[in-house]
Each structure stands twice: as C-alpha cells, then as structure tokens.
Amino acid sequence: MNNDNRNFVVKELVSLIEAGNAHASFEQSVAEVSIDLITVVPEHLPYSIWQMTEHMRIAQWDIVEFCLGSDHPLLKWPDDYWPAAGEEIGKDKWEITLESIRKDRERFIDLLKDEKNDLYHPFAHGEGQSLFREAVVIADHNSYHIGQLVLLRRLLGDWKW
Secondary structure, three states, X not given: OOHHHHHHHHHHHHHHHHXXXXXXXXXXXXXXXXXXXXXXXXXXXXXXXXXXXXXXXXXXXXXXXXXXXXXXXXXXXOHHHOOXXXXXXXXXXXXXXXXXXXXXXXXXXXXXXXXXOOOOOOOOOOOOOOHHHHHHHHHHHHXXXXXXXXXXXXXXXXXXX
C-alpha cells in the first residue's frame, strides 16, 4: 500500500473512532452528564450509564493491549468486561474512567498512525486479527454503546443535545 492510501485509510479510521461521523461522538454522549444519574438503571434495562461507560473502557483497553502484544491477563466474557451493579461512583471515579477511555483511544490512534505498523498484516500473537480489523472493532463496539448511552440519558431525562 502506498503512503497516500495508508494515510487516507488511517485518517478515515481515526475520524470514525473519534467523531463517529453518522452519530454522536463519545464526548457528546458523556458531556455534562448528571453525576447523580450515572448509576441509575432505568426500568427494564440491564445497565446504568456508569456500567456502560466502564464496559467501553475495559473492552477498548483490552483491544489496545492486545494490539500492543502486551502480556496482560485474558479477560473472561462477560464477567470481566462489565462492572458490578450497585457500585457507588463519584465524580472523581467517573472522570478517571472518561480519561482512561480517551488515553487508550489515543494510544490506539498512535498505533494506527505509526507507519511502521502494517494495517493489514495479522498479528503474530493473534488468530488472524490485524490493526485494521481492531480499529473497526473499536469503532463498531464504541458506536453501538454510544447509542446506548444516548438512549440511557434520554430515558433518564438527562440528554441536552
């Protein structure tokens, strides 16, 4: 792949991951969220805003660590990917989760932008996964849950957009 094509693909993947293009961005989905509502689980739904956001953090971290080839512990689905219900979350812990999502997103984008990394070559430590595939997984997974965050906030009367 020539450099112009690679740069175009990376630019589009970064845009998809950061901005969403066809939907709210992560930043929009969590902007000005009412801290007193983040642990409320709306009737007939299984998760709170906090649980959804923390799940996004854990899943994205796991993908980034996998792409880096880190020797991190394997997470067990679904238990290790979702926080327990009923945990009291304050503003400090909420902000730590949001910042962790942003930092891991930047770590991943740095991987994409690093021209030494082949976008399409399967990782030696995986089962056919590539950096391109993992970028699409992050974008797809996060966009799905961003929509759910917006819906949760609407149901809780906390969506101002």
